[in-house]
Amino acid sequence: MLSRDELPPCPVATTVQLIGNKWRLLIMRNLLGGTQRFNELRRTIPGISQKVLTDNLRYMESCGIVTRRVYAEVPPRVEYSVSELGSSMKPIISAMEEWGVKYKELASADN
Numbered sequence: 001m002l003s004r005d006e007l008p009p010c011p012v013a014t015t016v017q018l019i020g021n022k023w024r025l026l027i028m029r030n031l032l033g034g035t036q037r038f039n040e041l042r043r044t045i046p047g048i049s050q051k052v053l054t055d056n057l058r059y060m061e062s063c064g065i066v067t068r069r070v071y072a073e074v075p076p077r078v079e080y081s082v083s084e085l086g087s088s089m090k091p092i093i094s095a096m097e098e099w100g101v102k103y104k105e106l107a108s109a110d111n
Contacts, residue, residue, distance in 0.1 A: 001064035018063055023056045032090050035081040
C-alpha cells in the first residue's frame with residue numbers, strides 16, 4: 001500500500017493515481033465481477049498486452065486494491081481478486097458505467 005507521503009494531497013488525484021488509466025479501470029471492472037485468472041483478464045480486455053496487464057496488476061496489488069493468490073500446483077495457478085479496499089471502488093465504477101450508458105443513448109438519439 002502506498003504511504004501517505006506518496007499520495008497526492010487532492011483526494012480526486014489520489015483516486016486517479018490508483019485507477020485513472022484506461023487499463024486499471026477495465027481491470028477493476030472485470031475483477032468487481034469476480035475472481036479471474038491472468039489469461040481470463042487478458043482475453044476480456046481487448047488490446048492489452050501481457051506486460052501491461054502484469055505491470056498494472058502488480059501496481060494495483062502494491063496499492064492494496066487487488067489481491068493475488070498463487071496455488072501450489074503444477075503448472076502454477078494464479079487468481080486475482082478485488083481486495084476489501086478495492087471493493088469500496090464499486091460505486092465509482094458503477095457510476096462511470098451508468099454515465100457511459102446514458103451518454104451512448106444520447107449520442108444515438110442525435111443520429
